[in-house]
Every structure is written in C-alpha cells, then in structure tokens.
Amino acid sequence: MSTLILLLVTGVGLGGLYFLVASGLSLIYGLMGVLNFAHGSFLTLGAFAGLAAAGAVGAGTWGGLLLGLLVGALTGAAAAALTELGLIRPLYNRHIEQVLVTVGLSLATVALFEGIWGPNPRNITGNAWLSDTTELLGARIPNTAFLNILAAALVLGGIVAFLRYTRYGLIIRAGVENRSMVTALGIDVRKAFTLVFAVGGAAAGLGGVLAAQSLNYVSPHMGASLLIFAFIVTVIGGMGSLTGAAVASVVVAVLQQLANSYLNNSGDLIVVLLLALVLLVRPSGLMGRTA
Amino acid sequence: MNAADGARTGARTRRAAIPAGGLALVLLLGCLPLLALTVPGVLPGYTYEPGTLQLLALCWLTASLALSYHLLFGLAGLMSFGHALYFAAGIYGLAIVLDRTDVPLLPAAALVLVGGIVLALCVGAISLRVTGISFAMVTLAFAQAGNVLARRDQFGVTGGEEGLALDTDGVPAGLIGVLNTRNLYWVALAVLVVTYLVVLWVERSRAGHTAAAVRENEVRVRIIGGRPYAVKLVVFVLAATLATLTGMAYLLLQSGASPATSSAEFTLALLVMVVLGGVGSRWGAVVGAVVYTLLDQRLTALASSEAVAGLPAVLRVPLSEPMFLLGTCFILVVLFLPGGLAGAAQRLAARRRGAAPPGGAPGVAEPVEERVTA
Numbered sequence: 001m002s003t004l005i006l007l008l009v010t011g012v013g014l015g016g017l018y019f020l021v022a023s024g025l026s027l028i029y030g031l032m033g034v035l036n037f038a039h040g041s042f043l044t045l046g047a048f049a050g051l052a053a054a055g056a057v058g059a060g061t062w063g064g065l066l067l068g069l070l071v072g073a074l075t076g077a078a079a080a081a082l083t084e085l086g087l088i089r090p091l092y093n094r095h096i097e098q099v100l101v102t103v104g105l106s107l108a109t110v111a112l113f114e115g116i117w118g119p120n121p122r123n124i125t126g127n128a129w130l131s132d133t134t135e136l137l138g139a140r141i142p143n144t145a146f147l148n149i150l151a152a153a154l155v156l157g158g159i160v161a162f163l164r165y166t167r168y169g170l171i172i173r174a175g176v177e178n179r180s181m182v183t184a185l186g187i188d189v190r191k192a193f194t195l196v197f198a199v200g201g202a203a204a205g206l207g208g209v210l211a212a213q214s215l216n217y218v219s220p221h222m223g224a225s226l227l228i229f230a231f232i233v234t235v236i237g238g239m240g241s242l243t244g245a246a247v248a249s250v251v252v253a254v255l256q257q258l259a260n261s262y263l264n265n266s267g268d269l270i271v272v273l274l275l276a277l278v279l280l281v282r283p284s285g286l287m288g289r290t291a
Numbered sequence: 292m293n294a295a296d297g298a299r300t301g302a303r304t305r306r307a308a309i310p311a312g313g314l315a316l317v318l319l320l321g322c323l324p325l326l327a328l329t330v331p332g333v334l335p336g337y338t339y340e341p342g343t344l345q346l347l348a349l350c351w352l353t354a355s356l357a358l359s360y361h362l363l364f365g366l367a368g369l370m371s372f373g374h375a376l377y378f379a380a381g382i383y384g385l386a387i388v389l390d391r392t393d394v395p396l397l398p399a400a401a402l403v404l405v406g407g408i409v410l411a412l413c414v415g416a417i418s419l420r421v422t423g424i425s426f427a428m429v430t431l432a433f434a435q436a437g438n439v440l441a442r443r444d445q446f447g448v449t450g451g452e453e454g455l456a457l458d459t460d461g462v463p464a465g466l467i468g469v470l471n472t473r474n475l476y477w478v479a480l481a482v483l484v485v486t487y488l489v490v491l492w493v494e495r496s497r498a499g500h501t502a503a504a505v506r507e508n509e510v511r512v513r514i515i516g517g518r519p520y521a522v523k524l525v526v527f528v529l530a531a532t533l534a535t536l537t538g539m540a541y542l543l544l545q546s547g548a549s550p551a552t553s554s555a556e557f558t559l560a561l562l563v564m565v566v567l568g569g570v571g572s573r574w575g576a577v578v579g580a581v582v583y584t585l586l587d588q589r590l591t592a593l594a595s596s597e598a599v600a601g602l603p604a605v606l607r608v609p610l611s612e613p614m615f616l617l618g619t620c621f622i623l624v625v626l627f628l629p630g631g632l633a634g635a636a637q638r639l640a641a642r643r644r645g646a647a648p649p650g651g652a653p654g655v656a657e658p659v660e661e662r663v664t665a
Contacts, residue, residue, distance in 0.1 A: 029424065033424075035424045035427065035428070087622065087626070090626060091625075091626070095424075096370065097625050097629075099370070099424070099427075100562070100566055100621075100625045101622055101625050101626065103559055103562060103563070103621075104563070104618045104619070104621035104622035104625060105618065105622060106559075106618075107556070107559060107563070107614055107617065107618035107621070108614065108615045108617075108618025108619050108621075108622065109615075109618075110614070111612040111613070111614035111615035111618060112608070112609060112612060112615045114612060115608040115609065115611055115612040115615065116608055224555075228431065228432070228435050228555065231428045231431060231432070232428070232432050234428070235421075235425055235428050235429060235432075239424070239425060264445065265443065265445070266445070268435070268436065268439045269436055269439065269440070271432075272432050272433060272435065272436040275429065275432050276417050276429075276433075279417060279418070279420050279421060279429060280417060280420065283420045283421050283425075284421075
C-alpha cells in the first residue's frame with residue numbers, strides 16, 4: 001500500500017515536470033502551428049543558469065533555490081523570445097521550415113552545451129529539505145515531488161488566469177481558435193507569438209531547475225530526454241489543449257512509474273503503447289478538437 | 292504553362308542522357324579501390340587504402356539511407372522522426388540472427404528484411420492515422436521505444452549500451468577483415484545503386500505520382516477517388532524496407548551494432564542531410580548525405596587538431612563540437628538557401644544559361660501539378 005502511494009505521488013510529481021515542458025509546446029503549437037524541438041534546450045539552459053545563480057547565493061539555502069527558479073525561468077523566457085524573434089519570425093507561416101530551424105537549433109545548442117559544460121552529468125548540492133523525505137500514509141515520499149506538484153499547479157493556474165483575464169490572453173485564445181480572423185480585426189498577432197514563446201520558455205526553464213533538483217544532477221542532455229515524453233504528452237492530451245496536456249502528463253507519468261515498478265522497468269514502452277492506443281481510438285488526442 | 296511544356300521536353304532529352312552518365316559514374320566509383328586518387332583535406336588518404344574505402348563506403352550507405360528518407364519526406368511529404376528505427380532493425384536484426392542461429396548470411400538477410408517489412412507495416416498503419424506534426428511525433432515515440440529496447444536489453448539479445456559485435460561464422464570470408472574492405476565498399480555501392488533504382492522506380496510509378504499529389508493536396512486526391520492512406524502506407528513500408536537493407540550492409544561494414552544508430556538524433560541527422568541537399572531532389576539527398584558524412588568526419592578531425600586546441604575558449608569550444616557547426620550550417624541553409632544544395636545548383640545553372648528557369652519554384656524538382664491531372 002505504501003509503495004503504491006509512493007509511486008502515485010512521485011508519479012504526479014514527474015507529471016508536473018512533464019507538464020512544465022508540455023504546456024509551452026502545446027501553447028506554441030496551438031497558436032502558431034510550430035512544433036518546437038528547441039524546447040529541451042530552453043530547459044537545459046534554464047537549469048544551468050538557475051543553478052549558477054543559486055550557487056552564487058548559496059546552493060543549499062532557500063534563497064538560493066528561489067533565486068535559481070527565478071533565474072531559470074527568466075533565462076528560459078529570454079532564450080525562447082530570442083529564438084522566436086531571430087529564427088521563427090523570418091519564416092512566418094512556413095511551418096515545415098520553422099520545425100527544421102528548431103531541429104537545427106536543438107542539435108547545435110546541445111553540442112554547444114556539451115562543449116561548455118562537458119558531456120557528463122554534474123552532481124549538484126540540493127537544499128537540505130529537498131533531499132529529505134516526508135512520511136505520508138506510511139510512504140516516505142521525496143520532498144522534490146511536492147515541490148514539482150506545487151510548481152506545476154502554480155504554472156497551470158498562472159497560465160489559465162493569464163489566458164482568461166488579460167487582454168493578451170484573450171488575443172492568444174482567439175488566435176488559437178482562428179488566427180486569420182484575429183489578424184483581420186487589425187490585431188498584431190505576432191506580438192502574441194513572441195509572448196507565447198516567452199511563457200513556454202519560462203515554464204521550461206523552471207522545469208529545468210526543478211528537474212535538476214529531482215535528479216540531483218544537470219547534464220546537457222536532460223532537455224532532450226524530457227522533451228520526448230513532453231511530445232508524447234502533447235499528442236495524447238491533444239495538440240494545442242492546455243487542459244489535455246495537464247491531464248495527459250499526470251496519466252503518462254503515473255503509468256510510467258507504476259509500470260517501472262511492477263512490470264519489470266517497462267515504463268517507457270508502456271507509455272508508447274498508450275500513445276498507440278490513444279491514436280487508434282481517438283486520433284486527435286484526449287481533448288483535441290476533432291479534425 | 293509553356294515553361295512547364297519546355298521542362299517536359301527538356302526532361303525527356305535528359306532522361307536519355309542520365310542513364311549513360313549515371314552508369315559511367317557508378318563504373319568510376321566502382322573502380323576507385325583499384326586507383327590511387329586522393330583529394331587532400333577531404334579524404335584521409337589514397338582511394339585504395341582501407342581507411343579511405345571505409346569512409347567512402349560509409350558515405351554510400353548514408354546516401355542510401357538518405358535516399359530512403361527522401362522517399363518519405365521529399366516524395367510523400369511525410370516528416371518522420373523515427374526512420375532510424377528501420378535502419379536499426381536491419382542492423383540489430385541481422386546481428387541477432389547471425390549471433391543466435393547458424394543461418395548463413397543471405398537467408399538471414401532475407402529473414403530480417405521480412406521482419407523489417409512487418410514492423411514497418413504495423414508502425415506505419417498506426418502512425419499514419421494522424422498527419423503532419425502529430426505523425427512526426429508518433430514516429431518519434433515508436434523509434435524511441437526501439438531505442439529504449441536496444442539500450443536496456445531486457446531480453447538479453449541486444450547487448451545494451453555496448454551494442455553487439457558481428458558474429459562472423461555465417462558471413463563469407465570475403466566480407467571480413469581490413470584487407471577485404473574493398474569488397475565491403477562494393478557491397479555498399481551496390482546497396483546505394485539498388486536504393487537509387489528503387490526510389491527512381493517508385494517516383495515514376497503511379498503510386499509515386501499519387502504520393503506526390505497527396506503531399507501537395509490530400510483532400511483533392513481523396514475527392515478524385517484516390518486512396519491517400521494506402522499510398523502513404525506503401526511509400527512508408529518501401530522506405531523502411533530500403534532502410535532495413537541499408538542497415539544490414541552497415542552492420543557488415545562496421546562489424547557491429549551500436550544503440551546510437553536507433554536514436555532520435557540519428558533520424559534528425561537524416562533530416563539534416565535531406566534538407567541540406569534539397570528537399571524533393573534525389574541527387575540532393577545523395578549529395579547532402581555524402582557532404583554531411585565527410586563534414587562530420589573532417590570536423591571531428593579538426594576538433595581534435597592542435598590548431599583548434601591553441602585558440603582562446605570563445606573560438607575553441609564551438610569549433611571543437613562538430614554537431615554545433617553542422618547544426619548552425621543547417622539553420623543557415625534553411626533560412627537563406629531554400630531548396631538546399633540542389634536548389635542552389637539549379638539556380639546557378641539557370642543563371643548561366645541566361646534564360647528563365649524552367650517551370651516551378653526553385654527547390655521543387657518535379658512539376659507536380661502536371662502529373663496529378665494527367
């Protein structure tokens with residue numbers, strides 16, 4: 001019983017990480033039709049920058065952690081906004097080329113990170129409370145899981161509030177529904193593109209710092225490995241649906257944890273099987289619009 | 292439409308010229324192991340040396356793989372991120388069959404080829420239910436599953452991270468050892484020629500024309516009574532089969548299987564090659580793959596050279612990462628050179644002739660609309 005609770009809570013925590021990556025992917029795809037392969041690089045960059053900032057203040061302290069999260073999110077946002085302005089915007093409406101550019105960017109940046117920080121993972125000194133566990137219904141749960149869940153919930157709430165109650169949120173929602181109509185009404189939808197990229201990048205950067213805390217290391221490849229699951233989550237949830245991404249990330253992560261524990265480490269395969277099943281039954285994903 | 296008519300007659304005269312030229316080129320490439328040629332800075336030595344032959348054979352196999360990807364992406368417009376799965380299926384499949392059984396090479400290869408076709412049929416039938424970007428992601432997920440299987444080695448057959456060494460018991464003696472590299476070179480060249488001919492045949496067949504039409508406008512094909520799903524599945528399976536074939540030759544050449552060949556990065560590299568050479572162009576795919584392989588090899592040599600080690604860190608770090616330079620090149624090509632190398636060559640030739648370029652936008656190699664309505 002306690003094992004099951006442990007798996008469920010850590011699964012939801014892992015789902016939080018997936019959601020932080022997938023939310024940006026889903027928003028960007030929903031508004032612009034761009035699949036962003038460079039999203040993992042925003043995450044890695046956020047992780048490295050956040051940990052450097054945390055190290056400057058004191059790696060094990062709460063102040064360091066908070067500063068690290070803030071710097072990670074800002075770095076991710078800045079990198080994403082620059083990518084949109086410099087590489088995506090010149091290829092306006094040419095979706096295949098936009099995807100190709102992000103593919104090139106992800107290849108180049110991962111190699112660059114390897115060159116700067118070395119190909120091997122680096123261990124980090126985490127906060128003392130974070131490396132501890134808390135007992136919940138008889139299960140000893142790592143505290144990072146709670147932090148991930150909290151952060152993902154805050155990001156979900158924040159993005160939903162932003163989309164619902166602000167003017168730009170309105171433009172983005174309208175743009176997802178019908179971009180040409182928004183443009184026809186005289187609204188510069190391109191500002192919304194940069195904004196969406198920045199928001200997605202911030203979530204990814206935040207996810208990077210949190211992933212580093214959970215894994216206890218940073219590596220140039222951590223972005224790429226999380227990105228693939230974020231892709232799967234986005235497809236299962238329905239491309240462009242934020243709620244779908246949230247639900248799917250929890251489902252995928254919990255299933256993965258359970259399968260890893262009870263079915264001989266086969267979590268990754270089970271996730272792919274789930275993807276195949278969802279596609280067979282509902283090709284547009286759990287909450288995607290039916291095409 | 293006059294320009295397009297001109298292009299058609301032009302294509303007819305070229306069609307007669309190309310087999311002769313292509314045959315001569317293949318003969319020349321086939322004679323390379325018997326000649327002592329070298330290109331300083333591009334090849335590591337003379338063409339009869341095993342090291343050079345190994346690199347050239349790798350180029351031909353990569354080109355063959357890129358051609359099979361061209362069939363998917365360039366012809367049918369299917370952007371797959373999981374093409375490495377079928378390549379790895381060829382490599383691992385043959386390695387495992389040779390390792391576990393006493394079946395000789397050719398029957399084993401036939402067995403693996405059938406296995407590859409079945410795999411491609413299953414994965415293709417599922418992933419083709421979605422289109423566009425979702426298709427890309429679903430193929431990526433399947434390839435990732437294959438990669439995980441090879442790396443984790445749960446059933447004790449793939450050798451995990453270490454990979455598998457080629458079991459040479461069933462392999463003819465002429466294909467083993469450094470001294471026989473030129474036989475492997477000929478095998479690689481033969482695989483490339485076979486792939487090229489199959490791709491050519493598919494492109495000129497009815498299915499190929501329908502596939503190109505599906506790429507341009509799937510709804511229209513369905514309305515005039517075509518079956519996009521079936522055609523896409525056929526192209527998908529054919530491309531996968533060619534990749535499996537190439538993978539088996541790759542196993543013989545490298546005499547081992549490594550999990551890196553099943554990774555997502557490997558498929559991305561294929562995409563880079565095809566785009567570098569020019570999407571939609573057969574020769575573009577071949578040239579892109581050869582340029583990519585040589586660049587990768589040379590840049591790795593550059594990275595470990597003393598000239599780079601002496602530079603300040605700002606220059607040394609980017610220069611010592613081949614993938615960074617290749618990725619940057621790729622971004623520049625996508626941004627500033629639409630149509631890749633093939634497109635650039637076409638524009639250059641058109642400018643030299645001083646005439647208006649024959650029909651269509653640069654980068655689109657074949658006048659597609661003509662064939663759809665015909």
